[in-house]
Amino acid sequence: MKRDNLPPGRKEELIGKVLENRIDAAGLRELAGAVDEHDLSRIIQRIYDLNEQQVARIAALDAILGKVDAIKNARRNNYFTRQIQKGFRQKAGNIVILAEGDSWFNYPVLLSDVLDWVGMEPDMIVYSLAEGGDWLLNMLSARKYVEQLSVIQPDVFLISAGGNDLVGRSRLAAMIDATGGGTNEYNQNTWAKALIEIRKSKPIVDLDQSRFNNGIRYINKDFHALLMFFYLQYSFMIGGILKSGKFPDIRIITQGYDYAVPNSDKKFGPNPLRWYRPFIRMFLGHGSWLKTPLQLRGIPEKDHADIIYAMIYLFNEMMIDVGNEFCTESDKRVFHIDSRGSVGDSGWSDELHPLPIHFHRTGQTFIDCIRQKPNNGSQVYVVQKLHP
Amino acid sequence: MKIILWLLFIVLVIITGQEAHIIQVNAGDQATLLHLEFTDFAAGKKILDCWRGITYGEGTLLSLAQSNTRTDFLFLITYTLLLISYSNSQMQQERNPALNNLLRLNLFLAVLAGLCDVSENLILLYDMRHAGEITRYVSSSWVSIAKWLLIGWVILIWLISLIRCRVMREKRTCYVSV
Numbered sequence: 001m002k003r004d005n006l007p008p009g010r011k012e013e014l015i016g017k018v019l020e021n022r023i024d025a026a027g028l029r030e031l032a033g034a035v036d037e038h039d040l041s042r043i044i045q046r047i048y049d050l051n052e053q054q055v056a057r058i059a060a061l062d063a064i065l066g067k068v069d070a071i072k073n074a075r076r077n078n079y080f081t082r083q084i085q086k087g088f089r090q091k092a093g094n095i096v097i098l099a100e101g102d103s104w105f106n107y108p109v110l111l112s113d114v115l116d117w118v119g120m121e122p123d124m125i126v127y128s129l130a131e132g133g134d135w136l137l138n139m140l141s142a143r144k145y146v147e148q149l150s151v152i153q154p155d156v157f158l159i160s161a162g163g164n165d166l167v168g169r170s171r172l173a174a175m176i177d178a179t180g181g182g183t184n185e186y187n188q189n190t191w192a193k194a195l196i197e198i199r200k201s202k203p204i205v206d207l208d209q210s211r212f213n214n215g216i217r218y219i220n221k222d223f224h225a226l227l228m229f230f231y232l233q234y235s236f237m238i239g240g241i242l243k244s245g246k247f248p249d250i251r252i253i254t255q256g257y258d259y260a261v262p263n264s265d266k267k268f269g270p271n272p273l274r275w276y277r278p279f280i281r282m283f284l285g286h287g288s289w290l291k292t293p294l295q296l297r298g299i300p301e302k303d304h305a306d307i308i309y310a311m312i313y314l315f316n317e318m319m320i321d322v323g324n325e326f327c328t329e330s331d332k333r334v335f336h337i338d339s340r341g342s343v344g345d346s347g348w349s350d351e352l353h354p355l356p357i358h359f360h361r362t363g364q365t366f367i368d369c370i371r372q373k374p375n376n377g378s379q380v381y382v383v384q385k386l387h388p
Numbered sequence: 389m390k391i392i393l394w395l396l397f398i399v400l401v402i403i404t405g406q407e408a409h410i411i412q413v414n415a416g417d418q419a420t421l422l423h424l425e426f427t428d429f430a431a432g433k434k435i436l437d438c439w440r441g442i443t444y445g446e447g448t449l450l451s452l453a454q455s456n457t458r459t460d461f462l463f464l465i466t467y468t469l470l471l472i473s474y475s476n477s478q479m480q481q482e483r484n485p486a487l488n489n490l491l492r493l494n495l496f497l498a499v500l501a502g503l504c505d506v507s508e509n510l511i512l513l514y515d516m517r518h519a520g521e522i523t524r525y526v527s528s529s530w531v532s533i534a535k536w537l538l539i540g541w542v543i544l545i546w547l548i549s550l551i552r553c554r555v556m557r558e559k560r561t562c563y564v565s566v
Contacts, residue, residue, distance in 0.1 A: 071389075075477070109476055110495070112488055120483045273489045275496045356492065360485060 015039065018232075019046050023223040029229055030236035030327065037140070040233060044137060047225050048171075059135040060171045068108040069131040076119060076128045083125045095370060097126045098152050100145040100162030103353060104255065104322065104362075105130035110276045111349060112356045114160070114255075117363025124370065127152055135168060135234055145241075156370050157241065157252045162230050162315060163352065166223075169287035173293035174312040175223035176307070182219045189224045195317040201276040203338045204320070204380050207313065215310030218299060223311065227318055234322040238334055244328055253363070254323065255337040255371055256316035258383075260352050261345055262304040264288035277349055286350040305345075316340055323379055335369050335379045337362065342383035361386065393470050400463040405455040407494050415441050419462035421453060424515075425508060425532040429525050436519040454516050457509050464509075468502035471542050482549045491549060494542045501542065 006014075014031040023031070045055055061069075099105050099115055107130060116306035119126045121129075131142050139145065139161055149157065149300040166172060167388050177185070186192065199207060238252055264287030267277045280286060294304050316338055323334035341364050345356045355360070362383050369381045412420045419435045427435065439449035475494035482488045503506035511528040 075480075110492070112479060112492075117483075270498075275493065314458060320539045356488065357485060359452055360488075 004030075005378070006030070006034045011035075011039065015043055016289050018043065018228045019225050021185055021221045021228075023191065023228065025194055028191050028231060032232050032325070033061055033239075035232050035236060037236075040140065040229075040236065041140040043225075043229055043232070044060050047222055047229060048174075055229065056141075057172060058171075059137050059165070061131055061133055061138070062257065064109075065133050069106050069133075069280075072106055072108055073128045073130070075255060076115070076126060079119075080127045085289060089123055090317060093123055094104075095124045095156060096152060096154045097124055097156045097370070098145065098154040098160065099126055099128045099130055099160075100139055100378070101130040101158065102164055103132035104160045104163075104257070104359075105158070106132050107353060108132060111353060111359060111361050112282060112365060114363045115158075116157075117360050118366050118370070121367055124367075126158075130160070133168070134161070135165045136230065137165055140161050140233055140237060145237075150242065152313075153247065153362055154250065157250055158255075159234075159252065160255045163257055164165065164225065165230070166311070167289040167293075167352070167370050170288070172290060174294045175220060175295065175311075176218055176297045176299065177220035177225065178218070178297040178299060180217045183213070183217045184215045185221045189228075192227065192314055192317070195314070195321055198372045199317060202339055204378075205382060208309070209323055211306045211309045212313060213350070214303060215306035215308070218303060218307050219310060227314055230315070231318050231322055235325065238322060238326055244362075251335065251370075252326075252368060253335045253337060254319050254321045255272075255339065257340065257352075258339040258343040258354065258358075259305070259309045259312050260290060261348060262294055262351060263287065264291050277355075280350050280353075280372075284350065286352065290351050297375055313339065320380055327379055332379045335381060337365050337369060337383065338380050339365075339383045342385050344385065344387070347386070357386065390470070390473055390557055393466050393473065397463070397466045397470060400459065400466060404456055404459055404463060407452055408458075410444065411456075412441070413441055413451060414444060421456060424453075424512065424528075426529045428527055428529065432515060432525055432527060433522075436515060436525075440519050450519055454513065456549055457512050457516070460509050461506070464502050464505040467539075468505075470497050471498035471501070471539070471546075475542060476547055478546055478549050478553075481553060484549075484552070487545070487549045487552065490545045494545055497538050497542050501535050501538035504531045504538065507531045507533060 011031065011034055014023060014027050014034075017027060018031065041052060041055075045052060048058070062205075075187060089096060097118065101115075103113070105113055105115045114200055115130060116118070116130055117139075118124060125150060129148060138218050139159075144289075145159075147365045161189070168177070196207070198333045234254070239295075241247055241250065241252060264281075265326075266281045266286075267274075291304065294307065299307065316336070320336050323336050326334045340359060347355050349355050353359075363383050365383045369375075373381075375381055408421050415435070416436050419438045424432060424435050436450065439453055442449045444452050474493050475498065476493050479488055479491035479494075482491055508528045508531045511531065512525050515525050515528075
């Protein structure tokens with residue numbers, strides 16, 4: 001895709017401002033139109049203070065997890081191929097979907113994830129590239145979705161990514177200002193502040209201002225830089241698809257997780273239908289993504305959940321803002337599934353993954369969005385709470 | 389994966405079935421391996437004594453039963469993995485949340501059934517090793533009953549979901565077939 005050309009030195013100046021969290025919204029959008037893969041690689045190396053090889057190494061998928069993910073994808077994709085061979089595409093109204101993402105799209109064996117529920121619809125088939133534990137960084141550098149977009153020419157492209165870039169390998173600890181002086185960094189991020197101000201006037205989901213303020217004071221410059229980096233990555237990905245001219249009718253649907261709850265409880269209980277919860281929590285990383293990094297930085301436990309609240313709130317607003325950049329009143333092609341607040345404090349299988357019933361509800365919202373169910377003209381579909 | 393499991397399963401059914409048939413033919417209908425799983429102290433001892441007294445090849449029926457029970461450790465792994473695999477496949481097609489949850493529970497119950505079978509085999513091997521001693525005998529009937537109930541439940545839930553899929557004429561109507 002052709003990128004905007006900036007005057008000499010301008011791009012470097014804007015990248016420097018992103019890394020220092022001193023860029024305004026106009027500058028960020030200017031940069032988003034100009035960055036290429038090489039720039040993205042340089043930015044993340046600076047955010048993580050690592051070289052390219054080190055970044056690739058920490059972002060690499062665990063080998064065993066990769067194999068388990070591959071089994072689920074193979075099953076899904078074999079089914080996809082069989083349906084295509086049976087003439088699925090010839091029937092009017094049938095929808096072909098390509099999905100790239102993380103464990104919300106591919107949770108091996110134990111949970112029915114979002115794609116499982118979407119794939120059960122009679123008029124939808126899903127080709128999945130999703131891998132639990134995968135980073136947005138990997139997805140962009142591997143570019144598997146680019147190849148499959150060209151081959152499959154899907155009606156809809158689903159993407160779920162960013163969570164592992166934030167919480168994988170205890171990276172969360174590096175995003176924390178243990179002194180509680182992070183409010184200044186938030187105030188410097190005029191783009192993020194503007195997103196919150198806009199949201200206050202045009203609410204999509206409730207904003208608990210006191211929780212947000214309490215959380216934001218622990219969030220340092222690197223998180224804001226990472227948030228803007230996500231913006232650049234998603235803009236690069238979505239812009240690459242929409243502006244290529246190869247997919248004139250494609251719709252893109254993103255999602256932004258819910259307010260995960262840092263904890264390390266094993267949740268043993270008498271309900272046999274929840275047998276998997278202690279199993280998942282004992283053996284699959286529970287506690288290590290959120291709670292341990294926050295403990296590592298000495299954050300009081302009472303503030304843990306508020307930090308994640310602020311991060312997830314901003315992450316969703318960032319996603320919505322990316323979508324807005326590619327939408328007009330008459331031409332909406334980027335949609336967002338907003339799960340904020342839908343799972344609740346007790347609806348989690350582990351720190352990052354909802355119980356199957358909540359995956360079901362999120363999946364249903366994806367289905368509504370894919371079917372273009374009327375939504376008051378908004379490109380944001382909100383996952384309804386189980387118990388409002 | 390499933391094909392390999394099915395091949396292994398069929399081969400083991402043939403091997404263990406043949407051995408069980410030999411025991412039944414030589415010891416009678418009331419002294420089969422299945423009977424031993426469910427009997428109490430007195431009847432169990434009687435069956436073991438019977439097997440000890442009948443020669444087969446270079447050993448007795450008791451040694452054949454011991455070999456059969458050892459083979460069963462491999463057999464139980466294959467059927468447990470098959471139950472897990474089919475329940476998991478069906479779970480990813482089951483749109484009814486309650487049945488979806490029950491199919492997820494099947495994954496755990498299948499493992500539990502396999503563990504019951506392990507316990508049963510260990511008990512049977514203990515009993516066979518002490519066949520000549522009057523006081524040493526442990527009945528495996530409770531773990532055997534639990535095992536069969538669990539296997540039955542797992543298959544029942546899977547079948548209900550499978551049939552429901554077909555009746556409802558949903559997509560993915562059970563392309564997995566036995």
